[in-house]
Amino acid sequence: MNIQEEILTRIQENGSEIIVTDTNILYEEKGRFRVLGFANGDVQGAMDLDDPQRIVLEYPRAIIHLMEHNEPGFERAFVIGHGIGTIAGYFAQHDIRTAEISQAIASISRTYFGYAGPEVNVGDGRQLLNRETDGSLDYIVLDAFTEKGTPWHLFTREFWSLADRKLNEQGVILLNVFGRGQRDSFVDAIWAGLSEAFAYTQGFALPPDDPRDTANRILVGGKRSVQAKLGQMVGFERSEPECGTVLEDEMFGYRQE
Incomplete structure (x- = not known):
């Protein structure tokens, strides 16, 4: 090509x-x-560019399906990781709170990608989530990456406890993560933390050509069961990681401000 x-x-x-x-x-x-x-x-x-309303990447399309299919009339969601604003823009008629660590990305989404949705709050997603009222959120969406790697403090036992506290009694957290198809210690640690914090969990993955290759995963933790129509999951299949060792703040010397 x-x-x-x-x-x-x-x-x-x-x-x-x-x-x-x-x-x-x-x-x-x-x-x-x-x-x-x-x-x-x-x-x-x-x-x-020929169809700007089309959602190009598979993982936001799958996350949007899970949100719409399980609670189409939800009121409030908190998104960590803005990118070009795909999810926040799609749900612009809802009360969407967005955290983006990069001021440059927040500006680029509007200048180059036409994002016109709710205001983007620039700052650390965990610190901004901590300011939300306890029990006020229907959904938390975690899609945070930087060039330097994954922000580990968003995947610790203390973060899961924070998310659980901010979600309402039917609340659900959805994560986009990237890892190997099998025996990925980071993905396994995330799954262990979700499973410890939430009564209901589900995992989905885009199957790689080789199990050793990396692939997108969507992991879900909720206070209620979450249903999915696999025909609308754009290639994601049910796939649950192994349970690893739960990450903790002290492993990374992190202190919540």
Whole structure:
């Protein structure tokens, strides 16, 4: 395939390089796409320039299905990790609170991707979530990545306790994580923490060609069971990790402010 790319902007922020690129090929699909990514090639969001309302990436489409299918009339959700604003923009008519660690990404979503949804709060997602009223949230969506890696303090026992406290009695947390198909210690640790904190858990994954390859996973923890129509999960299949060792704040020297 003859890949044609044009870099629209390149921003340095806190040691990371954030890039917006127009390309004619995305994941082997031909078209006209605008992509938000990091210098290491990780894609944080993508828009179809010929159909801007289309949700291009599979994992936000699957998360949106789970939210709509289980509680279409939900009132309030808290999203950690804004990207181009796919989920917050889709649910703009709801009370959506969004936390994004990067001021550059918050601005790029509006300038280059036309995000016009609810205000994006720039700051640490855990600290901003802590300010929400206990028992006030129907959903928490966790989709947080940086070029430097995964923010570990969002996956500890103390964070799960915080999420449980902020969710209402029917509340659900949905996570987009990336890891190996089998025996991934980080994914297994997340699953162990979810399983300890929430009565109901489910796992889904895009099956990789090789079990040793990395793939997107959607992990769910809830105070009630969550149903899914697999035909609307855009290739995600039920897949539960192994239970690993629950992460704790003290392992990383983290203190909640």
